[in-house]
Amino acid sequence: MPSPVLFDYVLRLGDDRLVLGHRLSEWCGHGPILEEDIALANISLDLIGEASLLLKLAGSLESKGRTEDTLAYFRDAIEFRNALLVEFPKGDFGFTIVRQFLFSVYSMLQMDALQKSRNTELAGIAAKALKEARYHVRHSAQWVVTLGAGTDESNARAQKALDDLWRYTGELFCADDIDREVAASGDGVDPSTLESAWRDQVLAVLNRAGLRVPDAGYMQAGGRGGRHTEHLGHMLSEMQILARSHPGASW
């Protein structure tokens, strides 16, 4: 049964994970050490797997015949609904780790709540994604502490990443009409209800790492409405070129 609002909501969930998964995949072959290279690729594959399930569900909720591949490869940047946080280039290892940590705690809380979704398919995807997110938190938190409490240089790089990324965390918890409607129907979760738990968990790790939480200033948003940074278009052109150059190709 078509459900346009739930389609919009699930598209956001899927796009967050597709874009971040692609950003992480850019580390493949470039990790600081073989083991971490594999770990980042693992997390990337977890996220792309979640995105695939979520976009497939979105396609069926839309009921216009779009598959997960159509949604991933044949939409332009303005049609993507991911938060800005996930679309920035991978940066240095510190940037990637801090972003992964900030997102993973959010994803863990979100998926935990979505296990109770009235939509059983979404609840099932959430149960799977929750297990993965718990590991992503454990892995990235361990690295945040290692970098923050490490050398002067690793601390400075992690702190800079945190300072640069903090203003994009507010968007994760901004609730609009779509969020409120799916929360009211029991299908989705109002993201604003996740913020205090997120803050507590993030601050606990940042304190252990000796990293300073940036002052809460202006929070940048736009991704949920399709207003993205220039970076997303460049990323999509690389991610989509094969599927667009050879429509219908299989590999």
Place this chain on the structure above:
Amino acid sequence: MTPGSSDSQWPLWEVFLQPPKGEAHEHAGSVHATTAEQALQNARDVYSRRGEAVSIWVVPSASITASTPEDMGPFFDPGNDKPYRHPQFYKVPRGVRV
């Protein structure tokens, strides 16, 4: 991790996996890591991505004391000519069914 040194990697850890059937842990390989928690995570990512394990042990490689190739003779050869140490050496008495 000084530049130019032959091994720029982190310390080595040996990884032991317990297969799902509840058998004894078996040596799977080794990973580099700076802490035990990191070694455990790296072992998980490198060796148990396909559901190979229900439990992982990691041990600093430096903590393992191993026999050397020179030990081969004195350690192992004396066992070769003592067939009575194998249960097959003994005949099963008549009347005992296996």
